[in-house]
Amino acid sequence: MKLTTKGRYAVMALADIAKFDKNNPISLRDISLRQGISLLYLEQIFSKLKKNEIVKSVRGSNGGYILTKSPEQIKLSNIFTAVQEEIKTVHCKKESKRGCNGKATKCITHNLWDELELHINDFFNKKNLGDLIKGKNERVL
Amino acid sequence: MKLTTKGRYAVMALADIAKFDKNNPISLRDISLRQGISLLYLEQIFSKLKKNEIVKSVRGSNGGYILTKSPEQIKLSNIFTAVQEEIKTVHCKKESKRGCNGKATKCITHNLWDELELHINDFFNKKNLGDLIKGKNERVL
DNA sequence: TTAAACTTGACTATTTTACTATGGTATATA
């Protein structure tokens, strides 16, 4: 069970914007330099964040990205959904009545993995970008 | 974030033993057939479970595997540790003072991922094999 | 003595991840 860079970088980059935003758009170039993330990779990630209205872009020189809402209103679950960092604990199709490995019924562990998924999503629903940039979580970027 | 088959199969197979054990060893062949898991793959997994004393083996014909403790005493975290299903939410070396991407300090998201890891491990520490085979979690294997 | 079962280590196909490459389009500012 690993968190992929897509999800990690998305949160990192948005936290960077939340922290450095002085009502100006933040360029991907700056984020790339500060966070040590490939610019081209960031572009990919931000394309998704924009489509999902987590950020909006300002084109042209001195352009960049701005959060569409206050950091407190952006939940981690919103970010993860946007970049398609999926939490996948089961191998069966959840909506189907059939189980994994092609069985006719759900397997003995199905409910357990389902609970786990809820448990993890719960965490992401409770945390928001604001939590990251204030209080004891504060760090030097 | 995905749960790998190694962890899923380990729990599935042990639940199978817990359920079908009538004080007799359960053969991997039976588990393989009932759960639809490759026998050769199960052998790999059980080698680790045995080394970590989750199960003990009975050799010879009519042999198989027995749980070393009662299902209630076997926590999911024990199983996951045994088969090396690692929960890895950070990319930095935790024990080190340095951050990910070779930075001198921990990144702004480090604490968050650390909390997430605790949150997930908490779940695995609270659940045991016994929870799987009784009560409302019960399913047809 | 033989078949059923466990044991070990190496090997490999497939999939996923984590990017890079290429070739654009849009626009603020000089």
Next chain:
DNA sequence: TATATACCATAGTAAAATAGTCAAGTTTAA
């Protein structure tokens, strides 16, 4: 209006991880 600085989109790809398989045993109950 030139142009540098941004964003945008699609395709490709090297490396790593996953999910197994294969081969060659050893052990022991019947």
